[in-house]
Amino acid sequence: MSKDILLEIGTEEIPAHYMPGILGQLKELAAKKLGEANIEYGTIRSLGTPRRAVLLVQGVAEKQADISAKHKGPSVRIAYDGDGNPTKAAAGFARGQKIDVQELTVEDGYVYASVTSIGSASAGLLPDILKSIVLSLTFPKSMRWGNKNVHFVRPLRWLVALFGTEVVPFEIAGVHSGKVSRGHRFLGTGDFTIPSMADYETVTREHFLIVDPEERRQMILDGLQKLAAEKNGTIIMDEDLLEEVVFLVEYPTALCGEFDQAFLQLPEAAIITPMKDHQRYFPMRDADGKLMNLFLTVRNGDDYHLETVQHGNERVLRARLDDAKFFFEEDKKQKLADRVEKLKKIVFQDGLGTLYDKAQRLADITVFLNHKLDLGLQEEALKRASLLAKADLATQMVMEFTELQGVMGKEYALLDGEAPEVAEALTEQYQPRFAGDDLPQTDIGKLLGLADKFDTITGMFSRGFSPTGSQDPFALRRQTIGVLNILMEAGWNINCSEVFAYILGLLHVEGEARDTVICQLHEYFTLRLKNIFQDKGVDYHIIDCVLSADTLNAAEAAKRAQALADADMMGQTELLQAFTRVGNMIKDAENTIVDPELFETEEERALYSACQAMQVNVPEKYAVYDYKGVAAVLSEGIAAINDFLDHVLVMHDDEAVRDNRIHLLTLVFSLISPLGNIKKLS
Numbered sequence: 001m002s003k004d005i006l007l008e009i010g011t012e013e014i015p016a017h018y019m020p021g022i023l024g025q026l027k028e029l030a031a032k033k034l035g036e037a038n039i040e041y042g043t044i045r046s047l048g049t050p051r052r053a054v055l056l057v058q059g060v061a062e063k064q065a066d067i068s069a070k071h072k073g074p075s076v077r078i079a080y081d082g083d084g085n086p087t088k089a090a091a092g093f094a095r096g097q098k099i100d101v102q103e104l105t106v107e108d109g110y111v112y113a114s115v116t117s118i119g120s121a122s123a124g125l126l127p128d129i130l131k132s133i134v135l136s137l138t139f140p141k142s143m144r145w146g147n148k149n150v151h152f153v154r155p156l157r158w159l160v161a162l163f164g165t166e167v168v169p170f171e172i173a174g175v176h177s178g179k180v181s182r183g184h185r186f187l188g189t190g191d192f193t194i195p196s197m198a199d200y201e202t203v204t205r206e207h208f209l210i211v212d213p214e215e216r217r218q219m220i221l222d223g224l225q226k227l228a229a230e231k232n233g234t235i236i237m238d239e240d241l242l243e244e245v246v247f248l249v250e251y252p253t254a255l256c257g258e259f260d261q262a263f264l265q266l267p268e269a270a271i272i273t274p275m276k277d278h279q280r281y282f283p284m285r286d287a288d289g290k291l292m293n294l295f296l297t298v299r300n301g302d303d304y305h306l307e308t309v310q311h312g313n314e315r316v317l318r319a320r321l322d323d324a325k326f327f328f329e330e331d332k333k334q335k336l337a338d339r340v341e342k343l344k345k346i347v348f349q350d351g352l353g354t355l356y357d358k359a360q361r362l363a364d365i366t367v368f369l370n371h372k373l374d375l376g377l378q379e380e381a382l383k384r385a386s387l388l389a390k391a392d393l394a395t396q397m398v399m400e401f402t403e404l405q406g407v408m409g410k411e412y413a414l415l416d417g418e419a420p421e422v423a424e425a426l427t428e429q430y431q432p433r434f435a436g437d438d439l440p441q442t443d444i445g446k447l448l449g450l451a452d453k454f455d456t457i458t459g460m461f462s463r464g465f466s467p468t469g470s471q472d473p474f475a476l477r478r479q480t481i482g483v484l485n486i487l488m489e490a491g492w493n494i495n496c497s498e499v500f501a502y503i504l505g506l507l508h509v510e511g512e513a514r515d516t517v518i519c520q521l522h523e524y525f526t527l528r529l530k531n532i533f534q535d536k537g538v539d540y541h542i543i544d545c546v547l548s549a550d551t552l553n554a555a556e557a558a559k560r561a562q563a564l565a566d567a568d569m570m571g572q573t574e575l576l577q578a579f580t581r582v583g584n585m586i587k588d589a590e591n592t593i594v595d596p597e598l599f600e601t602e603e604e605r606a607l608y609s610a611c612q613a614m615q616v617n618v619p620e621k622y623a624v625y626d627y628k629g630v631a632a633v634l635s636e637g638i639a640a641i642n643d644f645l646d647h648v649l650v651m652h653d654d655e656a657v658r659d660n661r662i663h664l665l666t667l668v669f670s671l672i673s674p675l676g677n678i679k680k681l682s
Contacts, residue, residue, distance in 0.1 A: 003164035005057040006197035010158035013050045016247035023048050026055045029133045038064045039122050047211040049250040064119025073111040131170040148173045165196045183207030208251040217246045223254025224296050233284035233292050249300035257314045261293045263321045269407045274320040327396040336412040342394040352459045355390045361506050362386035365451035373492050385425040385448050406430040432482050453479040458503040462517050480528045487554040496552040541681050548677035559625050567627035570681050578641045579672045582665050592667040598660040603644045610640040
């Protein structure tokens with residue numbers, strides 16, 4: 001027999017972006033806790049609204065499964081005497097297993113005890129299990145309330161806990177579990193009773209609660225799309241915004257609002273940002289792709305007096321757009337370049353100077369990168385983009401709507417007549433702004449973005465502000481991943497440590513402190529790159545192989561990783577074994593100058609001849625990352641390598657002969673070393 005479990009955790013409104021994680025945890029914790037308790041169950045679901053997180057488990061066994069186990073005891077020689085009678089050792093083992101000594105069995109020269117543990121009733125175990133699930137939930141931020149010592153995302157207000165139709169009794173922070181839940185804050189009629197899990201979604205719907213997030217999502221989409229079709233518009237859909245709205249409402253109703261068409265004279269970003277980021281509205285475009293003076297939003301309630309709600313939303317948006325219009329008109333009175341002087345009064349970070357100082361560093365770094373990468377970009381354009389990079393931070397628009405940094409920089413730069421490529425770089429410098437965001441597309445934008453992120457990351461590490469655990473207040477992880485993705489997408493080969501060193505020079509960090517920071521940054525960037533490769537499904541052997549080098553070149557490492565996978569280099573067992581033997585012999589030797597006059601054996605001459613033949617063809621294969629070709633060429637030397645190592649004494653008594661043989665092996669190993677640390681491939 002089985003029953004269902006219902007657990008509803010009632011709270012004050014939970015931040016919308018916390019909810020997906022909470023619901024995921026509920027399912028994971030339920031599976032873990034029931035599994036640990038050896039209680040069988042069927043399907044697990046988690047539902048939620050802004051004021052409740054819900055766990056539903058179907059087909060939960062009414063008792064733990066019985067556990068049968070066979071325990072190994074002492075050997076037969078110790079367990080029985082010469083007459084076959086049980087000894088004290090056997091009796092003690094049987095007593096410890098709580099069985100009669102006569103029930104012991106003999107197998108493979110040892111005695112065994114077969115023990116069956118009878119499972120307990122689930123009802124007696126569930127109070128502790130459900131309480132543990134609630135208290136095991138973790139959140140980005142927790143709080144305490146009143147004089148309670150319990151930490152939770154928001155104050156607990158009620159708990160529903162049922163096993164079948166019976167209450168599972170437990171208490172947290174003075175709140176006792178029961179059958180009573182609470183309806184919609186405005187449409188509901190107060191508290192109501194839930195008979196069982198099977199009735200849960202029906203009963204909650206009667207009290208204006210759509211507890212299934214997927215159902216709410218579909219209701220919202222259907223409502224928005226219906227209104228958009230009526231207005232002949234297309235929704236500017238944002239999946240993150242949609243998910244947020246799903247967890248902001250318990251009973252959704254879509255509505256359409258309007259704003260003065262005169263506001264369409266503003267830059268699109270100045271209209272869309274207040275809509276989406278501040279008011280959680282969905283903008284629309286017409287058939288020609290132009291922004292419409294309409295918006296869609298979702299009410300947490302029914303359609304009663306919907307026009308009143310519409311007018312209220314219109315008034316709020318009008319005030320926001322009035323502010324944007326005022327800021328835009330005021331900002332246009334002064335050119336972007338004229339605001340650069342104000343950056344001298346805005347501190348970037350203690351010890352790293354002002355935003356003006358940062359702009360000067362950006363000019364130096366972009367020119368440095370342009371030279372290192374041999375891009376041939378005009379230095380004047382790079383310096384101009386760097387000078388203006390942070391100027392929009394001194395505008396009223398960006399001070400009010402910080403999400404528009406870079407975006408408004410581009411708008412103002414174009415109005416001022418700046419070169420289009422310079423203006424575009426001002427917004428691209430911040431890309432990617434979030435996971436999955438577009439990368440910069442123009443070369444100037446890529447360089448400015450790299451310079452900005454490299455400067456921030458290196459500067460913060462030099463001041464001791466490296467991320468620790470989950471704490472990353474300066475978003476250095478995101479910026480590091482941005483740097484690596486830009487370099488890999490562009491295919492730009494550069495040693496990141498050279499960039500670190502250059503920037504530390506600009507910051508006047510020298511000597512041992514400089515070396516320490518470079519080492520920290522190298523390790524930090526390598527770990528981020530490793531995570532990127534893992535997310536892409538690259539085999540960990542290949543990752544370790546390509547990331548073992550002293551230099552950190554993200555683009556080159558990505559190409560090598562892909563080439564190694566394409567060539568199935570891990571399957572080249574004979575090749576890897578031969579060259580690994582060579583690598584073990586030479587340790588850290590670097591000299592590859594060989595004197596054939598010192599050869600004493602045919603194996604030496606054969607290996608040197610094979611090495612010369614491989615040297616002819618291998619470089620061109622490496623140049624185009626043709627690792628299949630590399631493997632084919634190097635495989636021709638396997639026999640010569642093995643013959644040499646099997647028959648030639650490398651550590652010869654004559655120092656000159658010994659060194660020459662080590663130099664020969666070093667030369668041989670240099671043919672495969674561009675792959676990385678090949679020992680990691682086996």
